[in-house]
Amino acid sequence: MPRKPHTSPQTIRVLEQLVDERRSWHYGYALSQQTGLASGTLYPILMRLSDDDWLETRWSEPEQPGRPPRHMYRLTADGAREASARIRAQSPSRIAYLSPSGATP
Numbered sequence: 422m423p424r425k426p427h428t429s430p431q432t433i434r435v436l437e438q439l440v441d442e443r444r445s446w447h448y449g450y451a452l453s454q455q456t457g458l459a460s461g462t463l464y465p466i467l468m469r470l471s472d473d474d475w476l477e478t479r480w481s482e483p484e485q486p487g488r489p490p491r492h493m494y495r496l497t498a499d500g501a502r503e504a505s506a507r508i509r510a511q512s513p514s515r516i517a518y519l520s521p522s523g524a525t526p
Contacts, residue, residue, distance in 0.1 A: 425507075426469075426473070427469070427470065427473070427475070427503070427504075427507055428507055428510070428511065429466075431456075431458055431462055431463075431466060432466050432469075432470075432507075433507060433508060433511050434456045434457075434458065435452060435456055435458070435463065435466050435467070435470070436470075436504040436507060436508055437508055438452060438455050438456055439452075439476075439494070439495075439496050439500075439501075439504060440496065440501060440504050440505055440508060443495075443496045443501045444495070445495065446479070446481070446493040446494065446495045447493065447494050447495065448481070448491040448492065448493050448494070449463060449464060449467065449491075449492060449494070450491075452467075452494070467494055470494075470500065471494070474497060474499060474500065475496065475497060475499065475500030475503060475504065476494045476495065476496060476497065476500055477494075477495050477496075477497050478492060478493065478494055478495075479492075479493050480492060480493070481493045
């Protein structure tokens with residue numbers, strides 16, 4: 422039986438980070454630092470999540486002149502719901518703060 426999409430340990434780490442601050446925009450480098458994942462692992466995960474409409478993306482203008490714009494990521498409503506379900510399936514102890522409304526108790 423094939424594995425359900427978006428359930429690798431690395432993807433779960435990314436989803437956990439995104440769910441923790443589901444309404445915030447995140448950029449790749451910060452996600453890499455927070456999850457401990459190398460860019461060669463992180464960016465393919467972000468692309469798959471975006472292709473499956475779990476993430477919305479946008480470009481952010483640089484904060485300092487001469488710096489490149491950043492690609493930003495944020496969970497969609499469906500993505501947040503699916504991410505919470507995947508995380509609960511992997512680690513039931515996290516159920517308490519993964520309420521469907523997105524509010525943390």
